[in-house]
Amino acid sequence: MPDGKKIRVLIAKPGLDGHDRGAKVVARALRDAGMEVIYTGLRQTPEMIAEAALQEDVDVVGLSILSGAHMTLFPRIMKLLKDKGMEGILVFAGGIIPDEDVPALKEMGIRAIYGPGTPTGDIVDFLRQNVQ
Amino acid sequence: MFDRETIEEIRSRRSAWEADTIKGNLKKSPERRDVFITTSSVPVERLYTPLDVQDWDYLRDLGFPGEYPFTRGVQATMYRGKLWTMRMFAGFGTAEETNARFKYLLGHGETGLSVAFDMPTLYGYDTDDAEAEGEFGKCGVAVSSLADMETLFDGIPVDKITTSMTINGPAAIIWAMYIAAAEKRGVPRAKLGGTIQNDILKEYIAQKEYLFPPEPSMRLVVDTFEFGSRELPLWNTISISGYHIREAGATAVQELAFTLADGLAYVQAALDRGLGIDDFAPRLSFFFNAHNDFFEEIAKYRAARRIWARETKERFGARNPRSWWLRFHTQTAGCSLTAQQPENNVVRTAIQALAAVLGGTQSLHTNSMDEALALPSETAVRIALRTQQIIAHESGVTNTIDPLAGSYFLEALTNQTEREVYDYFEKIEKLGGVIKAIERGFFQRELAESASRYQREIEARERTIVGINDYVTEEPPSIPLLRMDPEGERKQRDRLARVRAERDNEAVARTLEAVRHAAQGQENLMPHFIDAVKAYATLGEICDVLREAFGLYREPAIW
Amino acid sequence: MEVATEERLNKEGRRAGPVLAKPRYITQNQSIGAKNSSQAIISPSLAESRELADRVLAGDRRGVARLISLIEDDSPEACPALALLYPHTGRAHVVGVTGAPGTGKSTLVGQLARESRQRGLTVGIVAVDPSSPFSGGAILGDRIRMQELTGDPGVFIRSMATRGSLGGLSYATGDAIKVLDAFGKDIIYVETVGVGQDEVEIAATAHTTIVVQAPGLGDDIQAIKAGILEIADILVVNKADQEGAERTVAALQLMLELNHQPQGWQPPIIKTVAVEGKGIEALSHEISRHRDYLQVSGRASLLRQHLAEEELWNIIRKTLVARIMDKLDRAELDQLIHDIADRRLDPHTAANKLIAQILE
Amino acid sequence: MAEERASIERSKEKWQNETLEPALRRAPERQERFETSSGIPVERLYTPADVATDYTGLGFPGIYPFTRGIQPTMYRGRLWTMRQYAGYASAQESNRRYRYLLEQGQTGLSVAFDLPTQLGFDSDHPLAEGEVGKVGVAICSLEDMETLMEGIPLDKVSVSMTINATAPVLLAMYEALARKRGLPLAALSGTIQNDILKEYVARGTYIFPPKPSLRLVTDVFRHASEHLPNWNIISISGYHIREAGANAVQEVAFTLADAIAYVQAAVDAGLPVDSFAPRLSFFFSAHNNLFEEVAKFRAARRLWARIMRERFKAQDPRSWMLRFHTQTAGSTLTAQQPDNNVVRVALQALAAVLGGTQSLHTNSRDEALSLPTEESVQLALRTQQIIAHESGVTDTVDPLAGSYFVEKLTDEIEARAGEYIAKIDSLGGALAAIQVGYVQKEIQDSAYIAQKAVEDKKRIVVGVNAFTVLESQKPQLLRVEPAIREEQMGRLRALRQRRDGPAVSESLARLRQAASGNDNVMSHLVACVEAHATLGEICDVLRQVFGEHKEAVVI
Secondary structure: OOOOOOOEEEEEOEOOOOOOHHHHHHHHHHHHOOOEEEEOOOOEOHHHHHHHHHHHOOOEEEEEEOOOOHHHHHHHHHHHHHHOOOOOOEEEEEEOOOHHHHHHHHHOOOOEEEOOOOOHHHHHHHHHHHOO | OOOHHHHHHHHHHHHHHHHHHHHHHHHHOOOOOOOOEOOOOOEOOOOOOHHHHOOOOHHHHHOOOOOOOOOOOOOOOHHHHOOOEEEEEEOOEOHHHHHHHHHHHHHOOOOEEEEEEOHHHHOOOOOOOHHHOOOOOOOOEOOOOHHHHHHHOOOOOOOOOOEEEEOOOOHHHHHHHHHHHHHHOOOOHHHOOEEEOOOOHHHHHHHOOOOOOHHHHHHHHHHHHHHHHHHOOOEEOEEEEOHHHHHOOOOHHHHHHHHHHHHHHHHHHHHHHOOOHHHHHHHEEEEEEEOOOHHHHHHHHHHHHHHHHHHHHHHOOOOOHHHHOOOEEEEEOHHHOOOOOOOHHHHHHHHHHHHHHHOOOOEEEOOOOOOOOOOOOHHHHHHHHHHHHHHHHOOOOOOOOOOOOOOHHHHHHHHHHHHHHHHHHHHHHHOOOHHHHHHOOHHHHHHHHHHHHHHHHHHOOOOOOEOOOEOOOOOOOOOOOOOOOOOHHHHHHHHHHHHHHHOOHHHHHHHHHHHHHHHHOOOOOHHHHHHHHHOOOOHHHHHHHHHHHHOOOOOOOOO | OHHHHHHHHHHHHHOHHHHHOOHHHHHHHHHHHHHHHHOOOOOOOHHHHHHHHHHHHOOOHHHHHHHHHHHHOOOOOHHHHHHHHHHHOOOOEEEEEEEOOOOOHHHHHHHHHHHHHHOOOOEEEEEEEOOOOOOOOEEEOHHHHHHHHOOOOOEEEEEEEOOOOOOOOOOOHHHHHHHHHHHOOOEEEEEOOOOOOOOHHHHHOOOEEEEEEOOOOOOHHHHHHOOHHHHOOEEEEOOOOOOOHHHHHHHHHHHHHHOOOOOOOOOOEEEOEHHHOEOHHHHHHHHHHHHHHHHHHOHHHHHHHHHHHHHHHHHHHHHHHHHHHHHOOHHHHHHHHHHHHOOOOOHHHHHHHHHHHHHO | OHHHHHHHHHHHHHHHHHHHHHHHHHOOOOOOOOEOOOOOEOOOOOOHHHOOOOOOOOOOOOOOOOOOOOOOOHHHHOOOEEEEEEOOEOHHHHHHHHHHHHHOOOOEEEEEEOHHHHOOOOOOOHHHOOOOOOOOEOOOOHHHHHHHOOOOOOOOOEEEEEOOOOHHHHHHHHHHHHHHOOOOHHHOOEEEOOOOHHHHHHHOOOOOOHHHHHHHHHHHHHHHHHHOOOEEOEEEEOHHHHHOOOOHHHHHHHHHHHHHHHHHHHHHOOOOHHHHHHHEEEEEEEOOOHHHHHHHHHHHHHHHHHHHHHHOOOOOHHHHOOOEEEEEOHHHOOOOOOOHHHHHHHHHHHHHHHOOOOEEEOOOOOOOOOEOOHHHHHHHHHHHHHHHHOOOOOOOOOOOOOOHHHHHHHHHHHHHHHHHHHHHHHOOOHHHHHHOOHHHHHHHHHHHHHHHHHHOOOOOOEOOOEOOOOOOOOOOOEOOOOHHHHHHHHHHHHHHHHOOHHHHHHHHHHHHHHHHOOOOOHHHHHHHHHOOOOHHHHHHHHHHHHOOOOOOOOO
8 A cells, every 4th residue: 555545435324224323433433543434424325325435436335234124225236336337346334234144245245244243443454454 | 327307307208208199199009019028028118218227327237348347248349359250050960071061161251160069979979879870960060089070170270260069968078089189280289269068057957968967067067177277278168058048948038047047056166176266267158049039139148248247256256357257159049940931031040140249249150041941051051151241341230339338228128137137046046056956847947938938929929920920921942951961971980980990999998997987086087088089989988988987867857 | 806816825825834844744745745746757657647537538437536536645647647637627616615613514515516506517526524633534524415416427526534734625635626627527616624723725726715604603703813704705604594693694794894895806795594505596696706707807817827826836845845855864854853952053054954955 | 417427437538548458459459440331430439428418309209309200109009011112014014013012911012113114205115125114114004004003902002103203194193093993082192202303313313304393393292282181292212312322421411401402392382381291201221330320210300300390390290200211222232142132131121120210121132133033022021020020129119219329320410411401501402402413422422432442341241342252053033024015015006096186185285284384283194194195295295395304414
């Protein structure tokens, strides 16, 4: 990584769920780890998320969802990112996601899934190690 | 805590409240019951206020933690300094299986071991004895010889952890095996820490696992006191146990009264032997039950400390503050667990454990949810241990000392418990002391009465037990249960046969003879037990010698 | 207007200080700064730069996003690409929006962008938030207020962190604006950090500067005293439905009267309720009016000259410092600092000595 | 008295010198500083010298200031309502679950709605994709409400509905259902959450800007005070504020500040305070720190009583009473070793009961993983029953009263929450404080501090940052069928075809008119739902009139 390079991360909450504590705590932790976090707020559609990721030229997209709509929304986000030529972007997810959904999510390219109780340090380390 | 004027004001406001608020309210909506009682059937008032503790003196009745009368705890910093020892009672099948469980528990954050022995061991029989038929490994681990003890503690650092052993009739012999096993590994006995239950009086009262008549049994107990005070300064030579008295149906007050009475009897016996109180009293420890009734239990522990401090200091003239300390282990109440909807037991255990902690326990065993069905599975044991850890680390109750002190209800209950304990002391005294009372069946009768009253209350649904007489569900329990190694008993018999075949039988005969000789005389038996177990004399062989020397005990029939 | 522009220049002239006062940032970028300036022409990545520039000109949004990142990261490809794009810039109207936190800048920019879209203009938005001085990281949250614009292909929003710059923008903001300009955006809104301290940099970047105030954010007069008023081409009192709005308007009016210039542009005061879209049309109208004024009065070309000079000096300062840092012997520097601190040497002599050494 | 305190102080000093100091020299304490979740220092020892010498702050249960409880006999009279929040998938599925819970001994219902319902979208709205029936039940029309409550006697079971932005619409449906069944409205008892302010702060399910939202709230107040005398018109919720990361003090302070804003809004709208204040209810979290939680509930009661009597001059003692529902803290549950959650929930539930709650939801152990299974819900309910019937803590009123520690903490929380409320007052009240992001910032700071404490292991979470295990056993989880949305869309289509279209349009037009003016919208809403206008259609009208809210950027 060159000297001036900063890791840019988009933190988004797809779907209608309004519990943003986790998303905000992660955003702050990434900020405190020296990253630039674009926080887009609640109720983001997959289209909004993909377009924001494009305009902001982020290295990473972090998705937070607690309502259980992930199996509907995540595939759409992944497809849109690919359509826009951003398949190389690192995507991770957090929230209430049952273990049995994890293989399918990884299959579609979501690199890491963090359940409740994950230390934010784990996420920071993961991003540092995996962002080229 | 309040001056006269305030007390008077509270009194008059209380009367006004009763007249203006309560009366009308009761007419509109009566209370759920006419009388509210604790689990021990002690009446509970509607409201406790400063009026209920007005004759009470803070400095006299509570004082400060780590100071007489220790109502607020025996250590100056309590759990801010060190948490209680999380000690899960474990033992089943062979020494190998139990050894694996010990390692599992230590690996999950347990901080002390607690050994359960099987029925033959508790009665002083070897696994291959005819009396042991069908009992092997059922409620604990079988230990017939030093070889079993060595296997049991294989790979466990006995110089770093403390070990508690629930053994009474043959306690001295099992203790001798532990000492011998440690010494064989190069750990000197003076470095060993732990507890043997060694409480024979409660066996006569409640648990009934006695071997010999009371007098020689008491002599064995005092032998361990004497030996321990000389050679194993870190060992608790007795754990005076209310737990089993409670499980046999006692009320909280009875549990406390009978246990403390037993404790005082041991002290007296040791003094009669000529031991100095401050030589052995600091190594006495207690073992209580944590039952359902939350505040009653907390009050019980606090009253216990106050009474014991007073008795050792005032009655026996102990000078060392440590002799005044009542240190205790707690186990949540096995008898409160239900086979129906076993997961409900996690909740019961959590609340009971909380009571123990708020009462200032020094160590704690939390029951596993499946104990009413089978021996606990690893998962069930882990949840039980996690229960303690959550209380210790997440609930915040460990951050200040004796957090409930001052509660009008709790202080009133503590005082009341104390008063009722003294009433029992008086009765026991009148009967001529504990052993006389045992022989006359006093305790047994008291327990039988309490147990049947409790049962009656449940059947009449004056008491609700969730899943038993209310909120019953159809479905059978579906939790995974522990399966023991079916080959276990054969393995144990093989090992015993090998021990008998490979040992120096001459040395066995010689050491057993020494035990017999000592038993018939006045000598302390402990050194002879250690010699015998080192020669691989078995538990059964040693006990047989004692049975011949001491005779057997038959309980008086009590109805 | 001339006077006002002159003032800007002076202010900017004084602003050389802070750049030097941030040795950490410079140190961090020294090698790259050097590369940027000296190797721009012979960069092996010229082909890449050309491709990027072509993508921007062809309207590829991903190319735009990428190039702005390279500028922010001081990557070697950035300068040649910017050089290629430069002839295509200069068409967009750049509107700066500044004001204290909580005045509603993002919402206002979002509404202005929407209004511009309704008038058929394409819109670029650059929203700047502060980097943490401790970690160097940042949380950029301005998009929240502009959510519905995200789906509009005629709008391009870019969030930026200040990355050590103190003037309310980041060092890369000016170049990011150029990229959006070359990309073909008709109007570019630039939202500053809004820490309320030192927001004048925007005036050296934008054609029209809007200063936003809101009632109830503490002492109104204090904010005005901070000098921010003097850079305003348009004053906005947002949240005008709240208690105290009239008092804020009156205070601003008073300040304007005290500062009255006999001729030229008179900054209007516009009341808005951005969350409800109220007053946006009027504000938009004032922006157009100011743009026309710049054209008609001939101020526009003057302003362009000033902005060009400003930018040139900024680059020179930045590059020079970087090169000086590059050449300095650290041990020697430490010794000098030590001497100055111990009063064995005065700082002027020391600086002159160093510069002379390097210019040789 | 003073003499006695002095003598205790002297003895304490002696104890510190002679007993404590040597002990500390031998073995220091586990931490240098102990504190509650709110940062209130926890002293080593509390004695009578730490607490007030007069008893007026405590008083007696059932009378001002209600520190010891709002009923004179508390749980000796009636136990709290055991109310498990439930709802998922279709109205039919949820109805089945409700009947199951009532059979299991639950004593009240609590309805969870899915997110589209909470946000005023019908199930066939594009934004509803993937969300229908997920976190609650989908209710789009009066028909759905009928299905939801089928076979449940509305006049006997109290029903709580967790609904906020669309609360007036759902209440209108409930009322329309009761009318249809021929029940007198006075027979209805229950609660509607209807607390929009905390949505802006913590939970995020708002639709309209704050001002029209507050107007809807007061419309409900007025309507209910005239027509639904036994309905709790709002449940002012600290729960979500706590879940968003607030500490105990903040939970009390921000909730009561919201409450003050509601009361003020209603008073400003011309409602006499005693006409609605007795029907205000509260909703708190029961978190881990046992004594802090107990103290929190007691402090909240006392504070509220004082606010209502002194600030709003309420005369009716029932206006002074803070009645509250409690839910154990969802955010404390761990996905790791889910059975450990049974223990957490038990302790938290105990705190709620020792704090004198009026109703209680105990979380299921698997809630950090997915929707709870029936077995888990049953165990959670059993937890309450064991506390109620076996622990004995329900047999005397406010058993912790007098505890030096608990009383000190109660005073401390009251004082600290009071400071926050004063600060919010100085910012212009809860609404203004929310609009400038003050409340959100405070909460997020606490959330971040709490998270850091866990990561630095200053706070232990069993199974998460200590005592972890490799887990193989996966608990059984409940999943919602994806087909739910299709079915729900089918029903909606059928309804739209069947109903009287012009009647729907007409009712919606009247609603628009009422919303644009100052008329109470409630009766118009009832007319709309009776004409089978859908939730989405109704909310679209309101959106057009009121506009939509965008969150404040606060991190």
